[in-house]
Amino acid sequence: MKLKTPLGEEILSLAAGDQVFLSGIIYTARDEAHLRMMKDGIPFDPAGAAIYHAGPVIQDNQILAAGPTTSARMNSLTGFLLDSGVRCLIGKGGMDESVALSLKNRAVYLAFTGGCAALAASHMELKGVFYPDLGMAESIWIIDVTDLPLVVGIDAHGGDIFADTNLRARKRFEVWRSGRDGTT
Amino acid sequence: MHTLDEQALRKAVTDATLACIHDAEVFLPQDVKSALKAAMERETDPVARGELANIRANIREAERLDIPLCQDTGIAAVYLTVPPQLHVSALLLRDAVLDGIRRATGSVPLRPNAVDPITRENSGDNTGVGIPVVHSSEGEDLTVTVLPKGAGSENVSRIGMLLPSQAGSIPEFIVETVLLAGGRPCPPVVVGVGIGGTFDLAAAMAKEALLLPIDTMDAYEQEICDAINSLGIGPMGLGGDTTALAVKVMKAHCHTASLPVAVNIQCWACRRATRKVVV
Numbered sequence: 001m002k003l004k005t006p007l008g009e010e011i012l013s014l015a016a017g018d019q020v021f022l023s024g025i026i027y028t029a030r031d032e033a034h035l036r037m038m039k040d041g042i043p044f045d046p047a048g049a050a051i052y053h054a055g056p057v058i059q060d061n062q063i064l065a066a067g068p069t070t071s072a073r074m075n076s077l078t079g080f081l082l083d084s085g086v087r088c089l090i091g092k093g094g095m096d097e098s099v100a101l102s103l104k105n106r107a108v109y110l111a112f113t114g115g116c117a118a119l120a121a122s123h124m125e126l127k128g129v130f131y132p133d134l135g136m137a138e139s140i141w142i143i144d145v146t147d148l149p150l151v152v153g154i155d156a157h158g159g160d161i162f163a164d165t166n167l168r169a170r171k172r173f174e175v176w177r178s179g180r181d182g183t184t
Numbered sequence: 185m186h187t188l189d190e191q192a193l194r195k196a197v198t199d200a201t202l203a204c205i206h207d208a209e210v211f212l213p214q215d216v217k218s219a220l221k222a223a224m225e226r227e228t229d230p231v232a233r234g235e236l237a238n239i240r241a242n243i244r245e246a247e248r249l250d251i252p253l254c255q256d257t258g259i260a261a262v263y264l265t266v267p268p269q270l271h272v273s274a275l276l277l278r279d280a281v282l283d284g285i286r287r288a289t290g291s292v293p294l295r296p297n298a299v300d301p302i303t304r305e306n307s308g309d310n311t312g313v314g315i316p317v318v319h320s321s322e323g324e325d326l327t328v329t330v331l332p333k334g335a336g337s338e339n340v341s342r343i344g345m346l347l348p349s350q351a352g353s354i355p356e357f358i359v360e361t362v363l364l365a366g367g368r369p370c371p372p373v374v375v376g377v378g379i380g381g382t383f384d385l386a387a388a389m390a391k392e393a394l395l396l397p398i399d400t401m402d403a404y405e406q407e408i409c410d411a412i413n414s415l416g417i418g419p420m421g422l423g424g425d426t427t428a429l430a431v432k433v434m435k436a437h438c439h440t441a442s443l444p445v446a447v448n449i450q451c452w453a454c455r456r457a458t459r460k461v462v463v
Contacts, residue, residue, distance in 0.1 A: 017231060032304075057255045057295045064293070065255035067242075070336045070368050093336070093368040093421055113235050114336065114370035114420055115453045116242035117255040135306050137295055149238065151231055151422060161231075165423045166366050169415040173363050176411055177356055 002147070006048025007087035011108050014152045016159035020110065021147040025127065026050040026090065030069055032138035034077035036131055043130040043140065046084040053091030055137030057117070063124045063143065065117035068092040071109070075099055082107050090150065094162025100154050109154035111161075123148045192463050193272060194280045197328065200459040201284025204330040205260060206292050207457035209252040212243055215399045216374075216429070216454045223372055223426040232424025236372075239419070239452055253453050257294040258332035260285060260316045261391055265323025278318050281328070282311050297335070319388070326461040331395060337373065337451040340365035343387055346443040354379060354445055355408045361447040362412045362428065367421015370451035372429045374398055375412065378446040381436035386444035389434035394450045398430035405431040419452075429454070 003011065005024030014020065027044055029037070029051050037043070053074060056066035071091030075098065078089065082102045089095070089107065092114035103109060112120060123146050130140040154160045212220075220243075224236040246253040262281050266272065286309040288294055298312040299305060310316075342361045346353065358377055365373075378389030401409060409431040418424025429452070438444060 019231075019234065055255060055295065057252060057257065057293060059293050065252045065257075065295075067255050069256070070339070072368060092370065093366065111420060111422065113238035113242070114367075115254040115256075115334075115451055116238050118246035118249060118251050118253060119238055119242035121251070122245055122249075135296065137297070149234075151234065153422070161423065162367055162421050165417060165421055168423075169363055169366070169417050172415050173359065176359070176414060180356065 005050050007050065008048060011087055012105065012156045014108055014155050016152050016155045016161040018152040020150050020152060022050065022110065022150055023146050024144070026052045026143050026145055028052045028054045028056060028141040028143065030055050030138050031073055031077070032134045033131060033140045034074055036134065038077070038080055042081070042084060044142070046081060046086050049086045050088040050090060051081060051086055052143070053089065056141055058126065058136055058141065061126055063121045063126050066120045066124055066143070067115050067117035068112045071095050078102065094153050094160065097163070100158060100160050100163070103154055103156055104158060105156055108152055108156055110150040111153040112148065112150050120148065190276060194276055196461045196463045197277060197280035198283040198287070200328045200461045201262070201281050201330065202288050202291070204328050204457045204459045205285065205288040205294070205332065208330050208332050208455040209257055209292050209294070210246055210250055212253065212453065213456060215397050217243065219398055219429040220372070220452065223429065227425050229418060229424040231422045232418045232426065235419035235422060236426070252292060252294070253455070254334060255295060256334035256336065257292065257297065258334045258455070259297055259310065261331040261333060262316050262318045263329040263331070263392070263395070264318065264320040265325065265327045266320055267324060267326060268322055270326060274320065277320065281316070281318055285310050285316060327458055328461060329395060329456065329458040331391065331456045333391070334451060334453070337369035337449045340369045341390070341446070341448045343383070343444065343446040345383065346445055348441060348443050350443060355411065357445050358408050358431070358447050359411045362417070362449065363415060365449055366417060369449045370420065370453070371417055372419055372426045372452050374429050374450040374454045375431040376448040376450060377431060377433040378444070379433060379435045380438040381444060382438065383444055385436055386446035387448070389436060390446035390448035393432040393434045394448060394454060395456050396432045398432065398454065401430055405433055
């Protein structure tokens with residue numbers, strides 16, 4: 001499925017595990033940018049916006065490398081964005097149950113392959129920046145993306161591929177460990 | 185004459201460091217590329233296959249454009265080997281390495297990642313108090329090896345001071361560390377393990393183990409790797425057959441009352457490069 005920002009209710013039909021291709025303007029934000037926005041307000045129109053958890057490498061106004069950062073660091077910093085109309089979070093590694101609950105009936109979490117910074121940059125064009133004083137990694141970069149390939153990690157109905165995987169892995173670990181207990 | 189030699193040596197170490205960092209950031213070693221290819225070929229989960237395809241496309245794109253594989257260009261751990269007959273000050277070598285990192289920050293380029301731990305003020309050039317850590321040991325040639333490490337994988341690494349009676353539980357500690365990390369360190373990971381030594385040596389060995397070739401594992405490493413892969417965490421924690429590409433263990437003797445075990449997780453971008461210093 002192809003998506004274009006600003007996003008609307010079309011994202012509500014997505015299910016965890018679906019592949020999507022996202023185009024349009026997205027905004028990078030990491031820890032420091034979230035803290036600044038909570039203090040000073042959101043410097044862009046959040047309605048239907050997509051937030052990308054990333055700290056790109058920029059040189060001469062070009063995006064050289066822009067893979068996702070670990071989204072879980074923003075678990076406790078995300079609620080105000082969803083309350084203000086943000087429709088999509090993009091990152092890697094998934095987010096916790098409180099974020100999954102906040103996403104319900106209004107937004108989705110999309111996963112981009114971690115470390116694939118060169119591939120990401122090949123789908124991106126730099127459009128501007130907020131908070132440049134925060135430095136390269138922590139600034140909010142305004143990026144125009146074309147057909148960025150993403151997987152729906154957490155959908156708007158509670159489906160969470162990361163939580164499901166973690167739960168299954170925990171069960172398998174317990175089985176493996178109890179098998180070893182008998183032999184050691 | 186002596187001063188001139190020192191200057192030439194210093195420049196050669198700086199140049200080798202710069203070249204190493206460029207190589208490590210842009211090109212993955214062949215053993216890592218082969219392991220990712222093999223993982224793709226045996227992967228049965230469709231989402232995981234998509235993730236591995238993205239990773240392999242990314243490797244090609246970085247090489248084609250001569251840009252870093254990952255925007256988290258990391259903090260470099262640096263390993264020097266120094267021939268015993270070469271009388272050179274440790275300070276000169278360290279300064280030369282730091283110059284190489286500062287130059288690489290602008291030319292590779294690297295993301296400036298080094299900050300004060302409390303104020304978070306960025307040094308701007310990937311160096312700072314205590315970093316990079318520079319290790320040196322005796323060797324036949326003067327060589328520089330760099331291991332740039334990103335924070336996503338570094339942050340989920342773990343050290344345990346086990347009881348001496350818990351040697352049989354070491355595999356559980358390692359597998360549990362990968363379980364707790366889930367998708368956060370960008371699996372499929374390489375798991376560096378340091379067993380024994382002291383609190384600090386165990387951690388240093390766990391990182392140094394990431395320099396070992398990943399195309400061979402002994403039976404102990406293989407058993408742990410298989411256990412990790414049986415969890416089904418998969419690439420990026422989205423599920424799948426490949427969670428770890430390899431487990432690599434380094435050991436040292438330890439105090440009779442101690443059993444330190446350190447696990448340093450490395451993302452799929454198991455970046456490393458070595459250059460001989462040519463004066």
